[in-house]
Amino acid sequence: MRYFSFKYIMLVSILFLYIVPSYAKPTVIKFCYEDKHVPPMYAGEGLVIPTQNPGASIEILRKLDASFNDMTIEYIRAPWRRCLADLKNNKVHSIIATYRAARKDFAVYPTLNNRINERGAISRFGMCLVGESSFRNAFVNSKPNNKKFSVAIPFAYGVNHRIDKTQFTIYNTLSNKHSYTLLEKGVVDASLDICQINGENVAGYPFHSKVSQIYPPLHINDGYVVFSLAFYKQNETLTNKIWQWFEHNDTVPTYLKYMANLTY
Numbered sequence: 001m002r003y004f005s006f007k008y009i010m011l012v013s014i015l016f017l018y019i020v021p022s023y024a025k026p027t028v029i030k031f032c033y034e035d036k037h038v039p040p041m042y043a044g045e046g047l048v049i050p051t052q053n054p055g056a057s058i059e060i061l062r063k064l065d066a067s068f069n070d071m072t073i074e075y076i077r078a079p080w081r082r083c084l085a086d087l088k089n090n091k092v093h094s095i096i097a098t099y100r101a102a103r104k105d106f107a108v109y110p111t112l113n114n115r116i117n118e119r120g121a122i123s124r125f126g127m128c129l130v131g132e133s134s135f136r137n138a139f140v141n142s143k144p145n146n147k148k149f150s151v152a153i154p155f156a157y158g159v160n161h162r163i164d165k166t167q168f169t170i171y172n173t174l175s176n177k178h179s180y181t182l183l184e185k186g187v188v189d190a191s192l193d194i195c196q197i198n199g200e201n202v203a204g205y206p207f208h209s210k211v212s213q214i215y216p217p218l219h220i221n222d223g224y225v226v227f228s229l230a231f232y233k234q235n236e237t238l239t240n241k242i243w244q245w246f247e248h249n250d251t252v253p254t255y256l257k258y259m260a261n262l263t264y
Helices: 002-019 056-067 080-088 133-141 176-184 229-234 236-248 252-260
Strands: 027-034 071-078 094-097 123-131 149-154 168-173 190-197 212-228
Touching (some): 027 056, 056 071, 056 236, 056 252, 071 080, 080 212, 123 133, 133 212, 168 176, 212 229, 212 236
Parallel strands (some): 149 168
């Protein structure tokens, strides 16, 4: 009788393991982003993560997070260089960044056939020079290497390496607001700002009566959700699933919404 009871208990236990699902803890992704107000991507200043209107990029990441049960995103705000250094050391797992070959040793971007998969980007911004009419006329009519212009560019845009240093003197700023303050005071000739979202022209600059953008964009800036090399090696299936999510979900309306209600 005891023998039968033992066999019965063992059988029930085995069946229980198969019938009752095991719930593994979701993978925590530590995502680091700029601690400055950088519209339309990020809103607010300092370490605070806004609960309402956090910026288009954060709103999109929250939609991503809600789409999967096997992951959860922990948001961390820090100066950009700290985010980049912490990604390199795997203290944080993810950032949003443009592609640079110099980061291949510690950062992983979405790829297809050994090339960057642009369809896996979270954003595609056209970046235009913005200035008053006197600058626009001087720039449009200038000949190559004839005149050097000064331009204010927020650190968060990460585009210094794409700017022709023979044509421009760069003043890096902490925010868009700081860039436009320098422009308004005449310290710089122009600012660099978003003028297209996925090919659609947009404008959301302060001092509307004084400044406007120069088309076509000076360059196109693709933003990718990037993972640390260590995190990618441990979670390759998950990271690929995240990049595929961006391929099949349109992020443009969220950025356009924030551009339509832009504040500095």
